[in-house]
Amino acid sequence: xxxxxxxxxxxxxxxxxxxxxxxxxxxxxxxxxxxxxxxxxxxxxxxxxxxxxxxxxxxxxxxxxxxxxxxxxxxxxxxxxxxxxxxxxxxxxxxxxxxxxxxxxxxxxxxxxxxxxxxxxxxxxxxxxxxxxxxxxxxxxxxxxxxxxxxxxxxxxxxxxxxxxxxxxxxxxxxxxxxxxxxxxxxxxxx
Amino acid sequence: xxxxxxxxxxxxxxxxxxxxxxxxxxxxxxxxxxxxxxxxxxxxxxxxxxxxxxxxxxxxxxxxxxxxxxxxxxxxxxxxxxxxxxxxxxxxxxxxxxxxxxxxxxxxxxxxxxxxxxxxxxxxxxxxxxxxxxxxxxxxxxxxxxxxxxxxxxxxxxxxxxxxxxxxxxxxxxxxxxxxxxxxxxxxxxxxxxxx
Numbered sequence: 001x002x003x004x005x006x007x008x009x010x011x012x013x014x015x016x017x018x019x020x021x022x023x024x025x026x027x028x029x030x031x032x033x034x035x036x037x038x039x040x041x042x043x044x045x046x047x048x049x050x051x052x053x054x055x056x057x058x059x060x061x062x063x064x065x066x067x068x069x070x071x072x073x074x075x076x077x078x079x080x081x082x083x084x085x086x087x088x089x090x091x092x093x094x095x096x097x098x099x100x101x102x103x104x105x106x107x108x109x110x111x112x113x114x115x116x117x118x119x120x121x122x123x124x125x126x127x128x129x130x131x132x133x134x135x136x137x138x139x140x141x142x143x144x145x146x147x148x149x150x151x152x153x154x155x156x157x158x159x160x161x162x163x164x165x166x167x168x169x170x171x172x173x174x175x176x177x178x179x180x181x182x183x184x185x186x187x188x189x190x191x
Numbered sequence: 192x193x194x195x196x197x198x199x200x201x202x203x204x205x206x207x208x209x210x211x212x213x214x215x216x217x218x219x220x221x222x223x224x225x226x227x228x229x230x231x232x233x234x235x236x237x238x239x240x241x242x243x244x245x246x247x248x249x250x251x252x253x254x255x256x257x258x259x260x261x262x263x264x265x266x267x268x269x270x271x272x273x274x275x276x277x278x279x280x281x282x283x284x285x286x287x288x289x290x291x292x293x294x295x296x297x298x299x300x301x302x303x304x305x306x307x308x309x310x311x312x313x314x315x316x317x318x319x320x321x322x323x324x325x326x327x328x329x330x331x332x333x334x335x336x337x338x339x340x341x342x343x344x345x346x347x348x349x350x351x352x353x354x355x356x357x358x359x360x361x362x363x364x365x366x367x368x369x370x371x372x373x374x375x376x377x378x379x380x381x382x383x384x385x386x387x
Contacts, residue, residue: 014255016360021219021256022325030356039300042311046299049314052321054289056213057220057258057282064286068294076290080283084263087255088275091263098252105371113342113367114254115333117360120346122329124356126322133315157316164320175217178317185313189306 002071003078010063010082015090017121018114021059024083025125028062038070045132053178059083134158156188198270202277205269209262209281214289220250220257227261231269242268258282342366 009031017023025048032038039047047069051061060080067079101107131138134157142152164177194204208230216223224247231238242265250260259279266278302308334340342363349359 012357014259016254016357017256018254018360020221021258022322024256027356043299045315045318046302046311049311049318050293050297050299051290052219052318053217053314054293055215055217056285056289057223057256059256060213060259060282060286061290064283064290065293065299068290069300073287073291076287077283080286083256084259084279084283087253087259087263087279090253090255091249091260091267091275092272094253095249105375106368109368109371110364111252111367112339112371113364115329116339116342116346116367117363119326119329119333119343120350120359120363121356122322122326123347124350126319126326129315129319129322133312133319154312154316157312160313160316161320161323164317165323168321168324173218174222174321177320178314181313181317182310185310186306188313189309 003075006067006070006075007078007082010067010079011085013063014059014083014086017059018118020118021057022125023118023121024059024062026121026128028066029125029128032066041128041132045129048129049178053175134161156184160184198273202270202273205266205274206277206281206284209266209278210285213258213282213285220259220261223258223261227265231265237269238265338370342370 013027063079063083064076067076194200228243246264250257262278262282263275266275
């Protein structure tokens with residue numbers, strides 16, 4: 001039963017993540033951190049960092065990971081198949097429809113709306129991750145009672161973030177950046 | 192070649208290729224596209240460059256993550272319905288193996304080693320950097336007019352107020368459709384008045 005619920009949840013996430021696997025992050029956060037509190041925000045961040053570091057698709061990796069933690073191997077299979085499943089239906093049904101009506105108002109509007117949604121979702125994912133890495137306390141709480149005497153940023157983490165943005169512009173592969181960040185972090189932990 | 196003997200072997204061939212791709216390619220679907228191209232177009236010459244162009248167009252068309260969309264599409268081109276099942280089964284199997292392996296070493300739910308915690312906070316910072324880059328990239332392709340900016344602001348307000356994300360996504364698409372509907376309607380009306 002737990003497995004079937006997981007399958008249904010991840011099926012929904014698979015339908016809703018437009019424009020790439022990263023869009024699943026806010027959906028997962030809403031379900032497993034805010035609603036059911038299965039993870040703390042930091043644990044959730046670590047889980048996604050691991051799914052980003054291991055090879056393969058980010059969305060399938062995170063689905064598999066959540067499944068494993070929830071109920072072992074069987075749940076992992078149900079969750080990952082759930083995330084893949086919508087694509088089958090959409091690839092066979094929707095693709096021809098979209099091709100045929102490419103210039104109609106509804107397909108154009110669909111794309112436009114989906115692009116807006118994907119930008120909003122990635123901004124939200126950025127906000128969630130910034131809260132658990134570069135800020136010392138969640139930024140929304142800081143805004144409510146701004147206290148300028150305490151520093152807001154974690155300096156080390158902030159510089160690693162800037163460094164990784166910079167390296168990305170020079171087309172350094174993602175795995176090299178992640179390994180570099182891990183090494184820096186491991187080095188800092190000795191200080 | 193062994194994979195040309197019969198249909199089952201060919202499906203196994205598709206399965207193993209996608210398993211291999213997702214076992215060794217770090218960084219998600221966008222990194223996979225050139226590797227799929229180099230394997231199926233250059234090495235085995237089973238597909239043309241046009242198929243890859245079609246695939247890229249398709250991944251932008253329908254929801255779902257890029258890697259799965261690619262697997263379903265390429266598998267379908269190679270071996271029909273069963274081909275796409277074999278390909279996506281390969282992607283899922285790779286994840287099951289990898290994450291199963293990771294679980295043996297790292298228990299994310301209770302990391303107690305202080306050193307590990309600090310290291311992970313730096314890795315999260317790096318992922319934040321990746322998201323900053325992605326935001327810039329997606330904003331460049333999706334904000335082209337003032338309307339786009341306004342719509343995104345409205346949606347962000349919705350997130351801040353706490354609208355459920357599923358409803359938010361659906362309403363974003365509805366807003367896009369409304370916009371193009373009235374845009375087309377206005378354009379047509381102007382065209383009608385010009386003719387008359």
